[in-house]
Amino acid sequence: MAARHLALACGILAAALAAPALAVEATDRDAVRVCADGNLLPFSNERLEGFENEIARLIGEDLKRPVTYFWWPQTIGFVRNTLRARQCDLVMGTASGEELMQNTNPYYRTVYALVYRADSGIKAQTVGDPSLQNARIGVVERTPAVNLLRRYGITKTEPYQLNTDTRAHNPAADAIADVAAGRTDAAVIWGPIAGYFAARQSVPLTVVPLVGEKGPVPLQFNISMGIRAEEPEWKHWLNDFIARRQDDIDRILARYHVPLVAPDGTLKKLTAADPSRTPSGYRMEDYRAPTPASLPGAATVTAEDLRALLDRAPDTRLVDVMPAPPRPADRPAGAVWIPPPRRSLPGAVWLPNVGYGALSAEQERYFRTGLEAVSRGDRDAGLVIFCERDCWMSWNAAKRAVEWGYRNVRWFPDGTDGWREAGFPLEPAAPFERHASN
Structure with a gap:
């Protein structure tokens, strides 16, 4: 079971x-x-x-x-x-x-995790640590974590409901929030949930993937x-x-802070992205893959860098080049289809489908027109080009803007992922519409 x-x-x-x-x-x-x-x-x-x-x-x-x-x-x-x-x-x-x-x-492959406040004085690496014997520990009902706590004789628990309407409740996330707020001392929660929500609390939490637990309770x-x-x-x-x-x-x-377990039962060590993947020209395939650390001719910015830039230079133009979802195959010929809005950085102009390695004549006209409109024809205007993390579309688009003579280009490789993770808001953005006269 x-x-x-x-x-x-x-x-x-x-x-x-x-x-x-x-x-x-x-x-x-x-x-x-x-x-x-x-x-x-x-x-x-x-x-x-x-x-x-x-x-x-x-x-x-x-x-x-x-x-x-x-x-x-x-x-x-x-x-x-x-x-x-x-x-x-x-x-x-x-x-x-x-x-x-x-x-x-x-x-x-992943594992249940123990979560507690970093400033709590608890240093446990297993649930059997003596420091947890008198602790109030949050646990989701009818999960393997319940059996683990019973195995160690821990009965001072805070139960969270398993079967619930997820449209209104996320009990496992609540368990992590309660640890952060001090309502409980610790929690034993499914690893992907524990890692993700622990990283989003306002106080530091320690997450211990329970790879060292031995015994009949599978974790x-x-x-x-x-x-x-x-x-x-x-x-x-x-x-x-x-x-x-x-x-x-x-x-x-x-x-997403998911604890990954290797075949030998230990935590998996990930290899870093290979910087030698930088192409001499444009990236032509595998657009969703680790990107280089930099882009010749453009400055690279983080979410915090960009927030500070927008504070001191609010006229900086934001250009989102995330591809739009393809037109549904069952849409009748000639029927109007508008891609759904994308959640992007506030004030960004969305120029979808301009980050491919090879652009059609129509895609290139659209990109050139969009950049002209965004920059108001000023090649020295500050441009920040982005997509999402591990998205070569933004790398290609920023490279192309540099080659077209834009002299103040910044590349934001973490894109909307990094912006959201830094706690900054996103808002709906519709695709840029080129006027018929352009």
């Missing part, structure tokens, strides 16, 4: 899957259709801010297809109403061994993607994707 408890703790609830004999393979569809909860960070949300959203985007880019979502709260009946109902074709995270969904190969689990049965091509494609893009997946997970 531990695997099932983990699936519940992660919000991945399963129901029996009906597998028609003549199933349509997901690889034959015009879009990558993902089943997800619209309010379950750090996994997913409707703003596409979770790590499962980011990994799904990698899948879409690899397949050169748009990613669409069918949103449903991760409560009982999730799989029945999403995957089984054929509203979507992929559940991004489920415990490996989940018998009611076909599993891909695992794409990460480490492999996480796979879930699909319907009888879709072998889809499963084989996803397994190949996981093998090819594992380094990129690991880097995404690390940015």
